[in-house]
Amino acid sequence: MxxxxxxxxxxxxxxxxxxxxxxxxxxxxxxxxxxxxxxxxxxxxxxxxxxxxxxxxxxxxxxxxxxxxxxxxxxxxxxxxxDPTIASANGRMGQTNQRGTDLAAPGDAPVFDEDGENSxxxxxxxxxxxxxxxxxxxxxxxxxxxxxxxxxxxxxxxxxxxxxxxxxxxxxxxxxxxxxxxxxxxxxxxxxxDAVIARLGPDPLVGDPVENEERFVAAVRRRNVAIGQLLMDQAVVSGIGNVYRAEMLFRARLDPHTPGKAIPEELVRALWDDWVGLLRVGVETGQMMTMDDLSPDDWRRAMASRDDRHWVYHRAGLPCRVCGTEVVVEEMQARKLYWCPSCQR
CATH class of the missing domain: 3.20.190.10 (MutM-like, N-terminal)
Structure with missing residues (x-):
């Protein structure tokens, strides 16, 4: 999706x-x-x-x-x-890091992946x-x-x-x-x-940033529901799907089954901050790039191939990129959830 x-x-x-x-x-x-x-x-x-x-x-x-x-x-x-705000359309490239996006100079050759996301x-x-x-x-x-x-x-x-x-x-x-x-x-x-939008959770690119964060934190921390389910609930937060869910939970080293109300507030806020950054990168590049601090060659490979772009998504049975433990897959909300049982515990 x-x-x-x-x-x-x-x-x-x-x-x-x-x-x-x-x-x-x-x-x-x-x-x-x-x-x-x-x-x-x-x-x-x-x-x-x-x-x-x-x-x-x-x-x-x-x-x-x-x-x-x-x-x-x-x-x-x-x-x-x-649109000049869509970086890859003009051949510019971005890289995810904890601070947001680092854009190279205009004129860099664009990278198109096998699914045509950068299009x-x-x-x-x-x-x-x-x-x-x-x-x-x-x-x-x-x-x-x-x-x-x-x-x-x-x-x-x-x-x-x-x-x-x-x-x-x-x-x-x-x-x-x-x-x-x-x-x-x-x-x-x-x-x-207006009625449709009122039913949707906060979107980092729409509305007041402070209010959006507070809405997200409150919606997560009052629910005794697994965070892996909450991130896919469009009434809790808008825009996150199966890929971003798996990747955000891994990046936070968070067990997908942890109830929202059991997650410390600072970690919930860190999840929101991560979504803000990842969404910005996705809009600018046209691809769900979730890996950090890649070399230029690794970055271009990742932009061209989804298999080199994610930490755990679609990597069931393969070793975790961090600890080597086999990445597992399970069904959650009728969608496949990928996670590392060692890093995310």
């Missing part, structure tokens, strides 16, 4: 390429025909992500809410303007699980500054052909966004949007 960093990247891409521009909307698949008709001809005025949900506001207080779920993704085509053309579920149109087939060439280079006539088809089951297509005169496989795609009123 796409986690919070991906949804924030999508919202920023919409803000950069769609907000303030009249759009056409259609539902090639037909399942969202009525909703698309309500959006057609309107102008987006704001794009916002909260956790795993994106909200796109249109004129006259009409909202589009999208939850990608397990298999959803947006495919973008045409002239894609790069402007497609953001969402891993590409191998769904239909995907390659960037070279549907987009105009992007220049170094993120704008479209001039190309010879006939090298790209516009508008791009519809491929696969597209629930919703949004288009300006130069940019298209195709939505496939979402769990939720709905046109809503401001009151409905």
């Amino acid at each position: 796409p986690e919070g960093h991906s949804v924030h990247r999508i919202a920023r891409q919409f803000a950069r390429n769609f907000v303030g521009r009249p759009i056409s909307a259609s539902s090639p698949q037909g399942r969202f025909a009525q909703g698309a008709a309500e959006l057609d001809g309107r102008t987006p005025t704001r794009a916002q992500a909260v956790g795993k949900q994106m909200f796109l506001e249109f004129d006259e207080q009409v909202w589009l809410r999208v939850h990608l779920g397990l298999y959803g993704a947006w495919d973008f085509a045409g002239e894609i303007l790069v 402007l053309a497609s953001i969402g579920a891993p590409r191998r699980t769904r239909v995907h149109v390659r960037m070279s087939e549907q987009t105009r060439t992007l220049g170094a500054d993120g704008t479209a280079d001039t190309e010879e006539p006939g090298t790209a088809e516009w508008p791009p052909p519809v491929v696969g089951q597209v629930r919703l297509r949004l288009m300006t005169d130069v940019t298209a966004a195709d939505l496939r496989g979402p769990t939720a795609c709905a046109v809503e009123t401001p009151e409905q949007v």
